[in-house]
Amino acid sequence: MRSASKSNRRPIAGAADLRSLALQAALVLGIVALAWFLIDTTLANLRARGITTGFAFLFRPINMPIAHSWLEFVPGIHTYARALLIGILNTLTVSFIVIVAATVAGTLIGIARLSPNWLLARVCGAYVEMIRNVPVLLQLVFWYQMLLQLPSPRNAITVVEGLYISNRGIRYPTLIEAQGGGLALGAFALGCAVLVALVYLRNRFGSERLKSRSFLPAGVLLLAIGPAAVLYLSGTRISPDVPELRGFNFVGGSSLAPELSALVIGLSIYASAFVAEIVRAGILGVPKGQWEAAESLGLSRVKTLRKIVLPQALRIIVPPLTSEYLGITKNSSLAVAVGYPDLVAIVNTMISDTGQAVEGIAIIMAAFLTISLAVSALMNWYNRSVALVTR
Amino acid sequence: MKHSTLLGICTLAASMLAASSAFAQDASPASSRTLETVKSRGTLICGVIGTSPGFSLPDSQGVMRGIDADQCRAVAAATLGDAEKVQWVLLAPQQRFTALQSGEVDVLFANVTWTMTRESQLGLQFPSIYYYDGQAFMVKKALGVNSALELDGASICMLTGGTSELTVQEYFSANNMTYTPVVLSEGEEARAAFLADRCDVYTIDSSSLAGFKASQGEAGEDFVILPERMTAEPLGGVVRKGDERWFDIVRWTHYTLVNAEILGIESGNVESFMDSEDPRIRRFLGMEGELGATLGLSNDFSKTVISQVGNFGEVWARNVVGVDRGYNNVWTKGGLQYAPPFR
Numbered sequence: 087m088r089s090a091s092k093s094n095r096r097p098i099a100g101a102a103d104l105r106s107l108a109l110q111a112a113l114v115l116g117i118v119a120l121a122w123f124l125i126d127t128t129l130a131n132l133r134a135r136g137i138t139t140g141f142a143f144l145f146r147p148i149n150m151p152i153a154h155s156w157l158e159f160v161p162g163i164h165t166y167a168r169a170l171l172i173g174i175l176n177t178l179t180v181s182f183i184v185i186v187a188a189t190v191a192g193t194l195i196g197i198a199r200l201s202p203n204w205l206l207a208r209v210c211g212a213y214v215e216m217i218r219n220v221p222v223l224l225q226l227v228f229w230y231q232m233l234l235q236l237p238s239p240r241n242a243i244t245v246v247e248g249l250y251i252s253n254r255g256i257r258y259p260t261l262i263e264a265q266g267g268g269l270a271l272g273a274f275a276l277g278c279a280v281l282v283a284l285v286y287l288r289n290r291f292g293s294e295r296l297k298s299r300s301f302l303p304a305g306v307l308l309l310a311i312g313p314a315a316v317l318y319l320s321g322t323r324i325s326p327d328v329p330e331l332r333g334f335n336f337v338g339g340s341s342l343a344p345e346l347s348a349l350v351i352g353l354s355i356y357a358s359a360f361v362a363e364i365v366r367a368g369i370l371g372v373p374k375g376q377w378e379a380a381e382s383l384g385l386s387r388v389k390t391l392r393k394i395v396l397p398q399a400l401r402i403i404v405p406p407l408t409s410e411y412l413g414i415t416k417n418s419s420l421a422v423a424v425g426y427p428d429l430v431a432i433v434n435t436m437i438s439d440t441g442q443a444v445e446g447i448a449i450i451m452a453a454f455l456t457i458s459l460a461v462s463a464l465m466n467w468y469n470r471s472v473a474l475v476t477r
Numbered sequence: 478m479k480h481s482t483l484l485g486i487c488t489l490a491a492s493m494l495a496a497s498s499a500f501a502q503d504a505s506p507a508s509s510r511t512l513e514t515v516k517s518r519g520t521l522i523c524g525v526i527g528t529s530p531g532f533s534l535p536d537s538q539g540v541m542r543g544i545d546a547d548q549c550r551a552v553a554a555a556t557l558g559d560a561e562k563v564q565w566v567l568l569a570p571q572q573r574f575t576a577l578q579s580g581e582v583d584v585l586f587a588n589v590t591w592t593m594t595r596e597s598q599l600g601l602q603f604p605s606i607y608y609y610d611g612q613a614f615m616v617k618k619a620l621g622v623n624s625a626l627e628l629d630g631a632s633i634c635m636l637t638g639g640t641s642e643l644t645v646q647e648y649f650s651a652n653n654m655t656y657t658p659v660v661l662s663e664g665e666e667a668r669a670a671f672l673a674d675r676c677d678v679y680t681i682d683s684s685s686l687a688g689f690k691a692s693q694g695e696a697g698e699d700f701v702i703l704p705e706r707m708t709a710e711p712l713g714g715v716v717r718k719g720d721e722r723w724f725d726i727v728r729w730t731h732y733t734l735v736n737a738e739i740l741g742i743e744s745g746n747v748e749s750f751m752d753s754e755d756p757r758i759r760r761f762l763g764m765e766g767e768l769g770a771t772l773g774l775s776n777d778f779s780k781t782v783i784s785q786v787g788n789f790g791e792v793w794a795r796n797v798v799g800v801d802r803g804y805n806n807v808w809t810k811g812g813l814q815y816a817p818p819f820r
Contacts, residue, residue: 132600134719135578135600135717135718135719136598136599136600136718136719137578137598137599137600138598138599149643149646149647150642150643150646151642151645151646151656151658151660152658153657153658153659153660161646161650162646162647162650231669231673234669234670234673234674234675235673238674253673253674253675254632254657254675332630333629333630334620334630334631334632334677335630335631335632335657335677337630344675345659422637422662423662423666424661425659425660425661425662425666425670427660431637431660431662434571434637434638434662435637435638435642435660437571437638438570438571438574438637438638438639439643440594440598441574441594441595441598441599442598443574443575
């Protein structure tokens with residue numbers, strides 16, 4: 087009797103499973119078929135209209151100028167692929183600077199908005215409301231136009247001798263070395279790595295007494311002496327490169343172009359308003375009892391924030407902050423409006439040079455998808471490390 | 478429940494199939510499909526830049542003005558009999574080819590330089606050259622620069638999406654000079670940056686520089702266009718490949734304008750030629766032969782074009798300010814504009 091009822095039930099469950107499986111398989115098949123169809127139709131249409139397809143152009147040299155680049159780029163010799171890499175690096179640069187700046191500024195503003203000081207709280211409230219309700223493209227163009235209103239190089243503002251501000255950007259002195267500069271930089275990087283490893287080892291395995299001791303003096307010593315010793319031993323001579331006005335513009339030193347400045351200022355201010363709201367929500371999300379308990383222990387407001395509230399608020403803050411960071415990365419593509427050579431701007435030139443728009447857009451999409459997924463993965467990893475661990 | 482989901486999926490799949498087969502049909506070449514589309518729509522959709530003084534820029538009344546705009550009007554007059562039946566689509570330089578390839582516009586008059594790869598790789602064709610141009614540099618007079626060879630170290634404002642970036646690069650590396658590019662995506666922005674002194678130089682085709690200079694009125698006197706022309710930039714109308722008849726129509730509309738100027742026919746006096754005994758003129762204006770009909774147009778399309786838009790000289794005089802006609806004159810007056818025989 088029992089076994090009969092069991093054998094009766096099983097086929098029913100099996101049929102339901104099978105049906106849902108078949109349905110899902112049909113759906114997946116449908117999507118794959120749709121994608122295949124669209125791609126195939128596109129290719130057929132491009133062929134029919136005599137439009138060249140494929141990514142072969144990536145390995146041909148391109149003769150475009152790039153205003154801002156971390157890598158050496160010689161137009162006419164280097165390839166489209168290298169220009170693309172420079173575009174991606176420029177996009178990452180802007181995104182990184184803006185993420186750091188917006189996080190710092192946004193956190194301060196978010197905390198200040200909850201301050202018992204009436205004026206401070208209201209000013210920060212007004213800032214957030216004003217900034218986040220004006221389209222970001224408009225803000226970028228506004229900042230760019232503002233920076234262009236600065237005096238021309240011949241009438242540049244001299245902050246100190248060697249540091250000039252004009253509508254061509256901020257010109258500052260740099261150091262140039264005859265040789266061995268790379269070695270010094272390497273020594274500095276190595277010093278940093280050793281320091282980070284030491285701090286990690288101390289926190290992980292060190293005794294309580296060791297943990298309470300600061301590594302700061304030792305760290306500074308390590309970071310200063312290491313590169314200095316390398317420079318001395320390799321016989322490098324470093325000389326300052328101070329900008330001076332010659333011909334059209336300043337020559338020498340290094341400069342921060344107004345295009346990059348406008349982009350960084352505009353995006354940072356815009357994103358900081360959103361970060362401020364996320365931080366405020368996080369802080370308000372911590373139960374009031376935590377504040378009261380801290381107060382009854384005699385902790386100051388700042389200490390309560392730092393030691394009690396913010397660590398708990400972080401759990402609430404991190405997930406929405408992740409989407410904000412993704413937003414920043416994607417908004418960096420507005421660079422094209424203010425003439426900064428980010429990925430989109432460079433691909434735009436490629437498209438007009440090769441006419442292969444479909445490939446160009448596909449490259450932009452793939453690059454942004456990769457960057458966004460990486461940011462997301464990084465933040466998810468961080469989220470796990472701050473999340474409440476239930477045992 | 479489950480059945481309705483399944484039904485939904487099937488419907489979706491069927492509609493996709495239908496949609497994609499419609500796309501597929503679109504790809505097959507058919508003769509003069511564009512003309513049929515234009516006629517049944519009742520308007521010509523013309524792609525222009527829309528922010529380019531002298532070529533296409535709305536005037537204070539909102540009417541599109543410029544050589545490009547008048548070329549569009551001429552095609553509309555030839556195909557629809559009414560020069561005003563044009564729908565303008567404004568395109569930034571990097572959008573213009575995609576818009577034409579995808580069929581969003583019927584024809585492109587958008588400061589496009591005729592180059593080999595644009596014909597060999599983009600599926601486009603250039604029926605006419607309506608402006609013989611060359612890329613040039615403009616600087617402020619106050620800089621005291623007289624030649625492009627004195628521009629070493631300058632900051633240069635330019636537009637993305639065209640050939641200008643590449644041209645500047647070639648010119649500067651050929652002359653062993655360096656420069657800082659400031660590459661902007663819209664003409665307005667690039668010109669604003671030049672006016673704000675962000676760059677020492679603004680570069681684009683000399684015709685556009687002249688248009689910009691003229692649009693500045695008195696202040697335009699502070700600018701000087703340097704004499705060097707870095708490239709030959711033949712600006713042409715553009716159509717999609719695969720519709721040869723449409724190519725013919727756009728091409729012969731341009732030749733109509735040129736031929737009218739050569740024959741001395743203008744918008745004001747075209748009626749007086751209607752009793753001409755000259756067989757060239759009788760053929761040209763459609764009183765004899767079947768020239769218009771062979772293109773699928775009305776036989777007197779050239780008369781319509783001339784009376785509504787004028788001849789090439791009129792179009793030039795109406796739109797181009799402060800530029801010597803030079804190469805752009807008709808061949809009988811020492812220029813390069815030439816019309817093959819209407820016979």
